[in-house]
Amino acid sequence: MITVVIFRRKKDLAEVKRKIVLTKEIIDSVITYAKSWHPNEGILILQGKKEKNVIRITGLIIPPFSSHGPYYSGFPVYELPFDLSYIGTIHSHPSGSNRPSLEDLNHFFGLVSLIICYPYDVGNIGAFDRNGIKMDVETEDTF
Numbered sequence: 001m002i003t004v005v006i007f008r009r010k011k012d013l014a015e016v017k018r019k020i021v022l023t024k025e026i027i028d029s030v031i032t033y034a035k036s037w038h039p040n041e042g043i044l045i046l047q048g049k050k051e052k053n054v055i056r057i058t059g060l061i062i063p064p065f066s067s068h069g070p071y072y073s074g075f076p077v078y079e080l081p082f083d084l085s086y087i088g089t090i091h092s093h094p095s096g097s098n099r100p101s102l103e104d105l106n107h108f109f110g111l112v113s114l115i116i117c118y119p120y121d122v123g124n125i126g127a128f129d130r131n132g133i134k135m136d137v138e139t140e141d142t143f
């Protein structure tokens with residue numbers, strides 16, 4: 001089930017919190033991918049655009065030579081072509097926690113790290129910056 005959550009907040013100029021916007025198609029793909037790797041972790045590269053404090057995810061790339069285990073998933077960054085649309089990663093946590101591990105923060109790639117934890121529903125997606133600070137995740141409909 002997909003729940004559309006829209007955060008509306010009073011504009012606070014002191015707050016420069018970043019927000020991640022995902023489409024239903026992206027979320028569906030991520031959920032399917034995470035489930036297919038369970039009980040191991042799965043990892044994907046996020047393509048997207050950053051406009052001011054909004055990061056919009058526009059595509060998913062399966063990283064070359066990725067490794068997958070129950071507590072780790074990753075890929076060699078040097079195997080990636082240089083591409084400015086690569087804006088971060090999403091990986092799954094077969095455990096019930098979508099908090100980034102120390103390992104996740106040490107292997108941070110790009111601007112955002114999304115984590116989807118078991119049971120891989122839209123509400124299980126967390127977004128973090130390279131300091132491990134949580135960002136808002138918003139779902140948008142595409143017509």
Ligand SMILES: [Zn+2]
Nearest residue numbers: 093100101104
């Ligand atoms: Zn992790």
